[in-house]
Amino acid sequence: MSTTRTKEIAMTRPSARAVRRTAADLSDQMGPHLSNARDTLVTDVLPKMRATGADLAVRAAPHVSHAKDTLVDDVLPKVKATGAEVLPKVKATAPKVKATGLNLAVRAGLMEAPKKRHPFRTAAVVGALGVGAYAAWNAWRLPQASDDWAHADAAADKVRTDQPEATVPVVPADSPTAF
Numbered sequence: 001m002s003t004t005r006t007k008e009i010a011m012t013r014p015s016a017r018a019v020r021r022t023a024a025d026l027s028d029q030m031g032p033h034l035s036n037a038r039d040t041l042v043t044d045v046l047p048k049m050r051a052t053g054a055d056l057a058v059r060a061a062p063h064v065s066h067a068k069d070t071l072v073d074d075v076l077p078k079v080k081a082t083g084a085e086v087l088p089k090v091k092a093t094a095p096k097v098k099a100t101g102l103n104l105a106v107r108a109g110l111m112e113a114p115k116k117r118h119p120f121r122t123a124a125v126v127g128a129l130g131v132g133a134y135a136a137w138n139a140w141r142l143p144q145a146s147d148d149w150a151h152a153d154a155a156a157d158k159v160r161t162d163q164p165e166a167t168v169p170v171v172p173a174d175s176p177t178a179f
Helices: 013-108 119-145 152-157
Strands: none
Touching: none
16 A cells, blocks of 8 residues: 555635535535435335334234243243253362363463462461460560579579589699690
């Protein structure tokens, strides 16, 4: 396809008058034909269409009524019964279909495979939290049970007297074993 650009043409006064004259001539020539077509449409065609439409409605009414009765009495109960039979089967196969659809989408490269969750990892994390909570509870409970070892001031006041005093041997400074 070739693209052609049209340039805007500025009409001069004589050409504008010529266009108006041509439009007026065309209106004079086509006006009677358009008026005649309108009259024919209003007087002949529309009444025939109305009569035909009314005749079709009268002739089709029994068929429409019969079709409605057949639909309500025969078709809809069968559809309802079939739906009641099929629905449990659909619900049972839905996970399989979903997994198959996911596998197909992964193979086609439309999405990434879902990450697998490890049940042992979850149990390990919950177990570690439980052990940590138990240890924290024990650590919190012990200082309240006995205050004798909790503070350095309390330990400094109590001197143990059940052990003999230790004697440190003195080594002369010029001895070969001296450091």
